[in-house]
Amino acid sequence: MSLLGVTGTTSLTGRQVWCRGTRSSETGPRGGLRAAVAALASILMRAPVRGIRGRWPRSLERLAPRLFRVDPRVLLDEEPSAEDFRAAMSILHVGATIKITGANRHAAADALLLEHVDLAGASLVDIGASDGSTSVELVAKLPDFRSYVIADLYLHLDAVQTRRHVFFHDAEGTCVLVAGRRLLAWPSLARWVRVLWTPLIAAARRRGTRRTVLLLGPDARRLLREDPRVATRVHDVFQPWEGPSPDVIKVANLLRRLYFGDEDIQRALGALLESLDEGGHLLLLDNPRIAGIDLRAGLYRRVGGRFTVVAETEHAPEIADLVRSEQLSVA
Numbered sequence: 211m212s213l214l215g216v217t218g219t220t221s222l223t224g225r226q227v228w229c230r231g232t233r234s235s236e237t238g239p240r241g242g243l244r245a246a247v248a249a250l251a252s253i254l255m256r257a258p259v260r261g262i263r264g265r266w267p268r269s270l271e272r273l274a275p276r277l278f279r280v281d282p283r284v285l286l287d288e289e290p291s292a293e294d295f296r297a298a299m300s301i302l303h304v305g306a307t308i309k310i311t312g313a314n315r316h317a318a319a320d321a322l323l324l325e326h327v328d329l330a331g332a333s334l335v336d337i338g339a340s341d342g343s344t345s346v347e348l349v350a351k352l353p354d355f356r357s358y359v360i361a362d363l364y365l366h367l368d369a370v371q372t373r374r375h376v377f378f379h380d381a382e383g384t385c386v387l388v389a390g391r392r393l394l395a396w397p398s399l400a401r402w403v404r405v406l407w408t409p410l411i412a413a414a415r416r417r418g419t420r421r422t423v424l425l426l427g428p429d430a431r432r433l434l435r436e437d438p439r440v441a442t443r444v445h446d447v448f449q450p451w452e453g454p455s456p457d458v459i460k461v462a463n464l465l466r467r468l469y470f471g472d473e474d475i476q477r478a479l480g481a482l483l484e485s486l487d488e489g490g491h492l493l494l495l496d497n498p499r500i501a502g503i504d505l506r507a508g509l510y511r512r513v514g515g516r517f518t519v520v521a522e523t524e525h526a527p528e529i530a531d532l533v534r535s536e537q538l539s540v541a
């Protein structure tokens with residue numbers, strides 16, 4: 211997994227960052243300062259600590275933009291913009307993954323589904339839906355569906371606020387992000403960060419004010435209010451779906467090799483297979499950071515206790531080999 215790679219799939223090394231913003235031939239006092247900043251940036255790039263954008267001298271932020279991130283306090287706003295909310299979600303590391311998402315990045319995958327499956331009266335589930343943006347986009351394209359569940363293992367975080375800081379905790383009580391006045395720290399990503407921030411985290415637990423933050427963006431919240439067919443559920447992709455089997459399960463950018471090993475992915479695929487009835491569909495996709503490939507998607511149907519390929523985009527999903535594997539079957 212990329213450390214703080216806000217791109218979601220790749221992160222640049224400190225050296226690359228330095229190279230992007232520097233000319234090596236530069237000499238003199240300015241060149242010296244730049245070299246010093248670059249050396250520092252190179253060390254800092256590897257640490258799960260960043261500055262908060264807008265709280266530092268602009269010249270510094272311009273010099274090393276990758277050392278700065280958005281202020282996640284936007285997650286606590288009553289009416290954040292969809293874009294700001296998504297940007298803040300993209301710096302949340304939860305479990306093995308990042309909550310990164312984006313607008314309009316599933317169009318070709320959604321088209322596969324709409325083209326090959328009669329969705330009138332269908333029940334759909336989107337597992338690992340992050341802030342729900344991509345669910346909102348798919349719902350808008352559906353014919354008269356029966357139900358749509360926006361599911362994620364991390365639908366809420368606890369935010370503990372003190373005068374200077376906000377501490378975001380997951381359901382297990384792990385502090386996943388600290389936002390100070392100028393600095394952000396990800397204690398769950400490095401032991402030394404945990405050790406340094408532990409006294410503050412502990413003090414905040416005693417004295418701070420606590421509230422639950424719903425990790426759904428404004429568009430998904432509106433959809434939930436306005437359409438009774440749409441609901442949310444906390445669900446772990448490694449577990450079978452409880453209750454009636456959905457007609458379609460969509461899993462996007464969650465079962466990736468940058469997050470999980472093949473054994474775990476196979477386990478999740480087994481749970482997905484088990485969650486579908488015969489004839490049910492799995493829509494699987496990823497948006498890789500590979501030049502010339504925006505999206506890789508596949509639509510699979512459960513037939514005889516196995517997944518069979520219905521359709522794939524020009525490039526099959528990263529884990530298509532595991533989906534097609536003979537070992538993946540249920541009785």
Ligand SMILES: C[S@@+](CC[C@H](N)C(=O)[O-])C[C@H]1O[C@@H](n2cnc3c(N)ncnc32)[C@H](O)[C@@H]1O
Nearest residue numbers: 307309311312338340362363364446447462463
């Ligand atoms: C990279 S985001 C993908 C967001 C969205 N599907 C998209 O493609 O834009 C991965 C999402 O999976 C969720 N997630 C991580 N582990 C999970 C698990 N075991 N079960 C369900 N969701 C999980 C994260 O909370 C996050 O929202």
